[in-house]
Amino acid sequence: xxxxxxxEILERQPLRRFHFILLxxxxxxxxxxxxxxxxxxxxxxxxxxxxxxxxxxxGVLGSYGYVGMFIGALSSGxxxxxxxxxxxxxxxxxxxxxxxxxxxxxxxxxxMAAFRFIAGIGLGGxxxxxxxxxxxxxxxxxxxxxxxxxxxxxxxxxxxxxxFGYILIPKYGWRAAFNAAYLPLILIPLxxxxxxxxxxxxxxRGEVEVIKGIFxxxxxxxxxxxxxxRPTPPKKLGLRKLxxxxxxxxxxxxxxxxxxxxxxxxxxxxxxxxxxxxxxxFTIVKSLFWVLVITLVQVPGYYSAALLLDKxxxxxxxxxxxxxxxxxxxxxxxxxxxxxxxxxSGVISFFNLGAWAGLYTYxxxxxxxxxxxxxxxxxxxxxxLAGIAAPSVTGYLFAVSGGELFYAFLVxxxxxxxxxxxxxxxxxxxxxxxxxxxxR
Numbered sequence: 001x002x003x004x005x006x007x008e009i010l011e012r013q014p015l016r017r018f019h020f021i022l023l024x025x026x027x028x029x030x031x032x033x034x035x036x037x038x039x040x041x042x043x044x045x046x047x048x049x050x051x052x053x054x055x056x057x058x059g060v061l062g063s064y065g066y067v068g069m070f071i072g073a074l075s076s077g078x079x080x081x082x083x084x085x086x087x088x089x090x091x092x093x094x095x096x097x098x099x100x101x102x103x104x105x106x107x108x109x110x111x112m113a114a115f116r117f118i119a120g121i122g123l124g125g126x127x128x129x130x131x132x133x134x135x136x137x138x139x140x141x142x143x144x145x146x147x148x149x150x151x152x153x154x155x156x157x158x159x160x161x162x163x164f165g166y167i168l169i170p171k172y173g174w175r176a177a178f179n180a181a182y183l184p185l186i187l188i189p190l191x192x193x194x195x196x197x198x199x200x201x202x203x204x205r206g207e208v209e210v211i212k213g214i215f216x217x218x219x220x221x222x223x224x225x226x227x228x229x230r231p232t233p234p235k236k237l238g239l240r241k242l243x244x245x246x247x248x249x250x251x252x253x254x255x256x257x258x259x260x261x262x263x264x265x266x267x268x269x270x271x272x273x274x275x276x277x278x279x280x281x282f283t284i285v286k287s288l289f290w291v292l293v294i295t296l297v298q299v300p301g302y303y304s305a306a307l308l309l310d311k312x313x314x315x316x317x318x319x320x321x322x323x324x325x326x327x328x329x330x331x332x333x334x335x336x337x338x339x340x341x342x343x344x345s346g347v348i349s350f351f352n353l354g355a356w357a358g359l360y361t362y363x364x365x366x367x368x369x370x371x372x373x374x375x376x377x378x379x380x381x382x383x384x385l386a387g388i389a390a391p392s393v394t395g396y397l398f399a400v401s402g403g404e405l406f407y408a409f410l411v412x413x414x415x416x417x418x419x420x421x422x423x424x425x426x427x428x429x430x431x432x433x434x435x436x437x438x439x440r
Contacts, residue, residue, distance in 0.1 A: 006203040006211060007436060009221060011139050018218040022137055023146055025195050026130035027153040029093060032184035033126045034157025036100040036119070039181060040065060041270045042165025042288060043174040045277055051109055059395025062270050064113040066387035068120020073384050076125030077377015081370065085133040085198045089126060090191050096122025097184040104178030128380040132373055135364040136200045140434045141310070144361050148306025151360035155298035155353060162295055166288040200369045242375055250366040251375070253427055257318065257359055258383030260419035264412050265352055267390035272345070279403055280338055290342065297346045298353040305354035309361055313431040317358040319424035325351035326416030333409035365430045368439035
């Protein structure tokens with residue numbers, strides 16, 4: 001048999017049960033991590049009431065988690081490019097789950113802030129990895145759909161966070177809701193047993209026998225002993241590579257997109273239960289019910305984008321969905337009608353989350369294997385900087401405007417619209433191209 005590269009073998013593969021096992025595991029990791037990120041949203045209002053926090057202080061409490069997420073996102077990509085995607089994912093998942101759960105026993109604001117910070121390192125470190133991992137296994141013709149479906153798992157995690165809040169908080173208090181954070185720990189042994197390391201990562205390290213073992217275990221290649229694998233020599237790419245040649249424009253666009261989507265999503269949805277209970281006068285139960293309804297709208301938003309990514313392209317989906325979410329934010333900022341606020345909230349939910357499906361597919365595609373984890377992690381970490389600001393800035397804007405929505409949602413509108421214009425004007429299309437073609 002002629003010498004072949006791992007990339008050639010992967011690109012020739014039909015869709016197999018193997019691919020769907022990986023898809024299921026990465027979806028579970030991403031969905032449960034999303035649940036842990038969003039648990040603070042359902043608990044923020046009762047925490048603020050118990051500890052007598054004003055909107056600014058409550059927003060700062062939310063921001064502590066995003067400080068940790070910035071550090072986690074930046075470090076996990078670097079670690080994943082050195083020890084592998086699989087083990088980095090397991091470490092970060094453990095850290096994020098354990099300390100999010102411990103938030104339920106925090107005796108005061110200061111301890112809660114510390115737990116939120118440490119949990120954020122694990123949560124921020126986990127989030128870029130399922131998409132990076134999943135981008136490296138399916139053939140190019142299916143990659144957009146697979147990575148997009150991983151990203152759609154966010155909505156189920158967000159729904160779980162609201163569900164646990166809706167069921168537990170009215171009866172047992174906000175502390176009980178954080179017990180749900182321990183659920184993702186059951187995934188760690190499953191990842192250890194069933195998730196192989198990235199073949200592209202192993203090829204760069206020259207781990208030919210390990211690669212053959214994976215081919216044999218999952219039935220990807222017949223007569224694996226006759227297979228002569230030709231490892232692709234690794235390139236030495238440091239962090240500076242993100243800012244050279246074609247990568248500079250890609251990096252700047254990704255950083256802008258991540259900052260825009262993290263700021264808008266977390267600025268809006270961390271505060272949505274608070275908005276509904278204070279601005280619309282809903283009880284905590286009614287507020288969480290409507291947040292659950294609005295969150296459910298994310299499901300068709302995600303899937304509409306994920307299923308169109310390989311047909312329309314990443315650039316077009318991102319631009320259209322961002323602009324529509326921006327227009328809806330602008331309309332929401334100018335109305336006092338309860339029904340219209342709920343309607344525009346649903347439109348934002350649909351299109352903002354659809355844009356996320358495009359972004360998580362787009363990000364790992366724009367960097368080569370040696371730089372994919374680092375580049376994706378760096379972009380996600382820039383997003384987390386925006387996440388640090390989002391809860392605090394939004395809380396401040398509510399406080400100085402006497403609880404009015406105009407200024408906060410005007411900012412959300414402008415951020416969406418500018419991001420949509422930039423990606424439409426300067427973004428690079430990756431639809432239908434192999435990762436190696438894009439990297440050249």
